[in-house]
Amino acid sequence: MADMNPITSGMYLQNQKKVEKQTGNSALGKDAFLKILMTQLQNQDPTKPMDDSQFIAQMAQFSSLEQMTNLTKAFEDFAEVQEQSQMIEYSSFVGKEVKWHELTEEVVEDGKPITNEGTGQISAIRFVNGKVEFTLADGKVISPGNISEVLSSGTSANSLVEASMMIGKTVSYANGETEGTGQVVSVTKKDGSIVYNLSDNTTIKADQINSIS
Template sequence: MANTIDPSLQYSSIKKTERKTGSDILGKDDFLKILMVQLQNQDPLNPMQDKDFIAQMATFSSLEQMTNMNRSIENLVGMQQQTQLIAYSEFVGKNVTWHKITASEDPDGKPETTTGSGVVKTVRFVDGSVKFVLEDGTELDPANISEVGISTNTPPETSDDNKEPSEPDNENKE
């Protein structure tokens, strides 16, 4: 009887399987697991020195604090962007005069600018920067706005709700 190897069992037909993990970032639990395994498997005749253990813990503590600081800074930046958007929302309904530098140049070789005016319809956040959208569809950066005024389409704010009722004329009193 001849010994044969089934081709489906050969190494070349076995697909490589990659080990998938949840994240490339090591956390606190991962560090503590590694440290515990290291302590369990250390050479009993040459154990880890106290100073080495303390140095590893200090390194881990520093890393944890930097991670927390990074998270806090990211939150701060997000809040700053929201605050900026809220501040720019005051432009909605206002008439603005704007200028944009175009890609073309005048005969003297200086860049040409396009100017215009319009009423701000919306303010939005796009790719980390604020964009003003005018009623005619023009998109502007805050740096393009050179003047802000009250729109002629928007009546000035008046408040008659807080006035006390006026008294009738005293002419008819005797």
């Protein structure tokens, strides 16, 4: 009969001091946990099998580890969705003229900090370490908390993008003495003004719209 390698107390999971992973992360993942458990079962002495209570405890520990892993993944996915949602929301600021202010480390005689102020057009937005940053046309970088006032609706291109959100909406309008209802099928810019093209071949402007549904 072939020699068998008896299982020893040093092979139990609770006695594993540290498991080094090649990734550099010292945390024991669920795959490594299961691999160690399977190794224990394969190498145990059939005449002296692992105690049931210890096996159940280790399986419970594995189940708990798997749940923690899944929960961590769920939180990571949620954070990613939140970041994408914020990016979409803040993207509406691109092209807008804003007034900003920021406190400096310099102080005046009474001890109050000096505040820098300015205006500029937001040209880009990005996330840095989970925080939103706006880059102005002059290269100045500010955060949402630095914005004290939005001075304009932005460039014509940005206004056209915002107007395009009306596509598919049903509007009622008053065009001179003519009143009607139609669905917005496209948006164009004509002579510097935004024009809405309706499904009934009517073209109207924003100030002619009475209701949106």
